[in-house]
Structures are given as structure tokens and as C-alpha cells.
Amino acid sequence: MDGFGIIATLIIGAIAGWLAGLIVSGGGFGLLGNIVLGILGAFVAGWILPKLGLYIGGGVIGAIINAAIGAAIILVVISLIKRA
Structure with a gap:
């Protein structure tokens, strides 16, 4: 991955x-935490959404939406674990 790819990611x-922090109330972990959460969310969404038959368009906007959905899933799971 070149320098631009890393910056874009x-x-x-x-x-x-x-x-995702806005969608899931009480979520969000500051700038670095949100970056990590968004990147992990992209992986989660890339794995879960196709299994559910959901395909969101390509490009930067599609990548942001997919990653935000995945990050929101991660935040919900984290909040459920904290409650247990």
C-alpha cells in the first residue's frame, strides 16, 4: 500500500x-480509537454484509458506509459485553 492508500484508509x-459513535449513543473512543474502530468495522462489514446479501456501492462513500455499519456492530457488541 502506498502513502496515499494508508492516508485514505x-x-x-x-x-x-x-x-458509528454518533449512531450508537455513548460510543466513540477519541480520534485514534475511532480510526481503529473504523478500520476494524470495515473488516467486520466486509465479512458480515455479503453473508446477509447486502451490497453497498463502491467508492469512498460506499467504503465509509460499510465501515460505519461494521463499527456500529462492534460498538453494540462492546456495549452488550460491558453490561454482562
């Missing part, structure tokens, strides 16, 4: 993590 991850 970090920006998309940060935006997705921030959006």
Missing part, C-alpha cells in the same frame, strides 16, 4: 468510527 476509518 486512516481518513475513512476515522470518519466511519466517528459516524
